[in-house]
Amino acid sequence: MSCRQSRPLAVCLLTLLTLTAAARAKDPVRAAHAMVVAQEPLAADVGRRVLLDGGNAVDAAVAIGLALAVTHPSAGNLGGGGFMLVRLANGKTTFLDFREAAPEKATRDMYLDAEGNPTKDSIFGWRSSGTPGSVAGFEFAHKKFGSKPWAELVAPALQLARNGFSVSQTLADSFHSSEKMLTADPESKRIFLRDGTQYKAGETFKQPELADTLARIAKGGAKEFYEGETAKRLAAAMAAHGGLVSTRDLAAYKVVERAPLEGNYKQFHIITAPPPSAGGVGVLQMLGILDGTNFESDGPNSVKAVHYEAEAMRRFYADRSEYLADPQFYNVPVKSLLAADYVAWRRRTIDPNHPTPSEYIGPGLQRAQAAHVSWFESSETTHYNVVDAKGNAVAVTYTLNNSFGNGITAPGLGFLLNDEMDDFAAKPGVPNMFGVTGGDANAIEPGKRPLSSMTPTIITKDGKFFMAVGAPGGSRITTGVLQVIVDVLDFHMNPQDAVDLPRFHHQWKPDTLYLQNGFPADTEAALARMGYPIKPISGVARVEAIVMNNGVLEGGTESRLDGKVSGY
Ligand code: DON
Numbered sequence: 001m002s003c004r005q006s007r008p009l010a011v012c013l014l015t016l017l018t019l020t021a022a023a024r025a026k027d028p029v030r031a032a033h034a035m036v037v038a039q040e041p042l043a044a045d046v047g048r049r050v051l052l053d054g055g056n057a058v059d060a061a062v063a064i065g066l067a068l069a070v071t072h073p074s075a076g077n078l079g080g081g082g083f084m085l086v087r088l089a090n091g092k093t094t095f096l097d098f099r100e101a102a103p104e105k106a107t108r109d110m111y112l113d114a115e116g117n118p119t120k121d122s123i124f125g126w127r128s129s130g131t132p133g134s135v136a137g138f139e140f141a142h143k144k145f146g147s148k149p150w151a152e153l154v155a156p157a158l159q160l161a162r163n164g165f166s167v168s169q170t171l172a173d174s175f176h177s178s179e180k181m182l183t184a185d186p187e188s189k190r191i192f193l194r195d196g197t198q199y200k201a202g203e204t205f206k207q208p209e210l211a212d213t214l215a216r217i218a219k220g221g222a223k224e225f226y227e228g229e230t231a232k233r234l235a236a237a238m239a240a241h242g243g244l245v246s247t248r249d250l251a252a253y254k255v256v257e258r259a260p261l262e263g264n265y266k267q268f269h270i271i272t273a274p275p276p277s278a279g280g281v282g283v284l285q286m287l288g289i290l291d292g293t294n295f296e297s298d299g300p301n302s303v304k305a306v307h308y309e310a311e312a313m314r315r316f317y318a319d320r321s322e323y324l325a326d327p328q329f330y331n332v333p334v335k336s337l338l339a340a341d342y343v344a345w346r347r348r349t350i351d352p353n354h355p356t357p358s359e360y361i362g363p364g365l366q367r368a369q370a371a372h373v374s375w376f377e378s379s380e381t382t383h384y385n386v387v388d389a390k391g392n393a394v395a396v397t398y399t400l401n402n403s404f405g406n407g408i409t410a411p412g413l414g415f416l417l418n419d420e421m422d423d424f425a426a427k428p429g430v431p432n433m434f435g436v437t438g439g440d441a442n443a444i445e446p447g448k449r450p451l452s453s454m455t456p457t458i459i460t461k462d463g464k465f466f467m468a469v470g471a472p473g474g475s476r477i478t479t480g481v482l483q484v485i486v487d488v489l490d491f492h493m494n495p496q497d498a499v500d501l502p503r504f505h506h507q508w509k510p511d512t513l514y515l516q517n518g519f520p521a522d523t524e525a526a527l528a529r530m531g532y533p534i535k536p537i538s539g540v541a542r543v544e545a546i547v548m549n550n551g552v553l554e555g556g557t558e559s560r561l562d563g564k565v566s567g568y
Helices: 007-020 043-054 057-071 132-147 150-163 169-177 181-185 187-192 208-227 230-242 245-253 277-292 303-323 336-339 339-349 476-489 497-498 521-530
Strands: 029-031 036-037 081-087 093-098 256-258 261-265 268-272 381-387 393-399 458-459 464-470 511-514 534-535 544-549 552-556 564-567
Touching: 007 093, 029 132, 029 181, 036 043, 036 497, 036 544, 036 552, 043 057, 043 381, 043 511, 043 564, 057 081, 057 132, 057 150, 057 381, 057 393, 081 132, 081 268, 081 458, 093 132, 132 150, 132 208, 150 336, 169 181, 169 476, 181 187, 208 230, 230 245, 245 458, 261 277, 261 336, 268 277, 277 336, 277 458, 277 476, 303 476, 336 339, 339 521, 381 458, 381 464, 381 544, 393 458, 393 464, 458 476, 458 521, 464 476, 476 497, 476 544, 497 544, 497 552, 552 564
Parallel strands: 511 534
Antiparallel strands: 029 552, 036 381, 036 564, 081 093, 081 393, 093 256, 261 268, 268 458, 381 393, 458 464, 464 544, 544 552
């Protein structure tokens, strides 16, 4: 572990002691000028190349997003959606919401059976898809901030799809672990499982249909995807299989540019995701609850730190279940949820020595209860950060929701479809695949965007870029991002150590503290003695982070995956 020069010695020693027990200590990758962190190395290198060729951080982000759709098909996508947070070196910030939208024909009860119980149709099959936003999002970002020709940014993805690339062990494993779902769709089986003869590491994977789609997008831009041949073929396949996304939905799709949520924490300024993400409200509310508790005094992953962070998480997730949704459809009380008095009241309800049972914690603005929830393990989204040599920073999280989305590939088009409709509350109080519940606020309505946990975040200090961070991981995203933020800001860890530190998660319901495998046993025992019901988890949010440390960029990437820090 490397202690950052600015941190006090006592904190260094404490962090070091805690870390030796808790995690492998690693130096972060460093770069003097610019940096990309992404969850797939070929796409990270595409971004670095764009930066070296004089492109800015948004150019690189667009090229990476398109490349990931080729090299990381479990999450990178053309058929999904996401969020891009931009902070320019001049301090201007914006948030591009290219989240999927519920199709015009979607109805509130569309996933309930005759008895009124939720079916699996929000996760599997053609009806699980919302109108995709990724291509529109990338084009919008490029038109607003890009400096390179659009076709030049599509070119690396197009080449990777056309000429193929060597299958990594991670990619081979991901095909293998989603075999059942991919086999259910003939087109997915043909492309991703080579008709049943699975790809092995080192073999070349070519995607000619996806290359053709990318070639049309390179030429015709998002208009081609939403109104051209791609749109017509996608809508025709949807209609043939009972899916809802129509040519009207595609033509009507719009990126929404939103003001990011901003707030202060100690000497840092946090810029993060507004609704329809719950993530930014979560990060700001949880940091607000933690501020002043002295939760950091015993070091990262100490009993005290975990207790206060878990109690902050519990309180936020109770609020999330009731008040967070698409702001175009529901009046999200962001100001109230972040009001100093409200946050202080939430903080005061934390007992320093005991967990508060979730049944005593309702959504705080007006008490309510929700049903018990289950847990879903296998899932996929992806996050990447880019900082260019001028100091422009971009954080992108985008997704198909599940790993490989709903497992269906649009015939002849080469890209997978999302199952983002599952992020709506199919039935009030009934958990979705991430075990989170919602109510009226997040009910299905045509054109509405489902509530998300994706939390791309950029942090500044003294008005300058300090950190970019985000993660995949379903409902564990927001808590994972929170932990890496406090690990860096409060525990002064470098970003690699911070992303490697075993994580924990609490989401109010079920009333369970999830500890990642490898969590220090003595901390776990002490938390159990305090009264926490504990369960181990293997899957946590796979966080990616870039931190500016005394003029040098340091990158931390998920070593539990194939991530890469690529800088110069
Ligand atoms: O928007 C959301 O919160 C989810 N659709 C994200 C899904 C996810 O992170 C799955 N990945 N690990």
